[in-house]
Amino acid sequence: MNSIGARVRARRGGPPPRDNRTMDNRDVARLLVQTADLMEIAAEDPFRIRSYRNAATAIEACPESVLEILQDPARKVTDLPGIGKGMAANLHEIAVRGSFERRDQLLERYPPTALELLKIQGLGPKTIALLWEHYRVSTIDDLERICREHKLRLLPRLGAKLEEKVLRSIATYRQSAGRFLLSVADEVATELCHYLAETPGVDKVTPAGSLRRGRETVGDLDLLVTGAGAASALDRFIAHPSVTEVLAKGPNKASARFGPHAIQVDVRALPKESYGAALQYFTGSKDHNIALRARCLKLGFTLNEYGLFRLDDNTKVAGETEERVYAQLGLAWIPPELRENHGEIEAAAANRLPHLVELAGIRGDLHMHTLESDGRATLEEMAAHARALGYQYIAISDHSKALAMANGLDERRVLAFAERVRELQDSLGIHVFSSIECDIRKDGAMDLDDEALASLDLVIGSVHSYMNQDSAEMTARLLRALECPYLRVLGHPTGRLLLAREPFSFDFDRVVDAAVRRNVALEINASPERLDLHDTLLHAAKLRGARFVIDTDSHHPQHLANMRYGVTMARRGWLEASDIVNTLPLKEFQEQLTAL
């Protein structure tokens, strides 16, 4: 079972599903991570805690359901890396009753709400345990009260400064839940990189961290600065007018909140000779780095942010470039988007990393709106901007009539629109396909009749209503829509809005299989609020044989530039140009359209 709803619950850390028959790998992994967090609060053996986290990572990365492997007498769950006898016993218990003994014991000692406290910056497991023992603090509201009453400072090793810091952290946490859209982080990083690069003596400023890896949301920004002027760039950074709060400032690192979103930015000054090692180190992910260091030790090296060193005589063997660090470890350079410890190190070692799709390989954009529905520009303006981006073709895909609020097109207007596109074709300087973003109604029927759909070059089907249907209903709805013979693309398949709305609940695997059978491409909607489909689902869908289109869903010419975020998501999903239909040149793309 691979229900989207379950996957999201796992990521957001809500309560576990009660019915363990619907548990997928993410749910299981989350139980283990939660147990590891509680073990930290209980100050248990750090290595044992890590083994729980490792097991969770392995289970999340596993393409098959671990609970199904458990039930198969021919399979051994201990064949998974990081799963031994003890963890297998826990998994058996989870399969039977949705939890396991050690987790239950910890939950008797500490309330599950205590886990949320770990998200408050400046508070770690030790302090949370202390607060629980002295004051029974279990929620963020409790924590806020203790700080306001100045009771936190009464505890050993804690003081007034921590009280203030925690109160500020609580405010920030509540304001943003701690994460920002990739596009927001990208804009701040671009601005700051330019600003810091103007410091005399600065050679390079590079974003690292989850922004460089292209995660759809970013918690904070890491900027690396090198050159003789790097140290003064730190001073210049904290003096920036948009810095609202300086969190830390040393000779090598400055940390501050920046701009209206109060996004945390860490700037690090680095010597040229260790720039590559630092870039590698601060790009992460944490899991990737841990796995990489384990490989280092095996090969007789140690790796830190200053370089790669031989263990026996401490000789530095790499550090100036990332490529050299990876090469010394017998690895091809790994694109940052893949650095999640999801098999990329093994692939690099075997020289079988994918040739990831690139922005320059995109030949057209198939999802954009005009004044005809809820867009803000004309067909001609959108076409002109797309041509300026170097595309060979676009599809204009306005809304259908169900979205009355968006002035969606009815059958009559669709036929007129298709006719108009044919008339304009030669005057636009770029090939324009007539298309529609047709609503998939509550019961899975298309919002327009067959005659109207048949008049268009391309039909994208999207769900915009009744988004809280249960999994069975939504699955049936999407499966019915996929039987429409004119449907070519399933638009923003999960319907999620980042930091705002959960994805629909549906059986992802069944829908993908139907799309593969029906030759319907899955959309990678590049709008920064959507990024839908996203990395893990893309990889899963690719393994099931799916093909994809990357679209911007632009409502304004400026939105066309969002294509890069969609490409980033595709790269994170291990997709190559051959997986993406709109990398095809016009002629071949047209052949594909008619062949489908």
Next chain:
DNA sequence: GCCGTTTTCGGCCCGACTGTTTTCAGTCG
């Protein structure tokens, strides 16, 4: 709790910064 092409025991990734201390624990990335 996991792991082993030296090992079934004894390892397990590493360093910077802060606050509250007077040498370091806790937190973070």
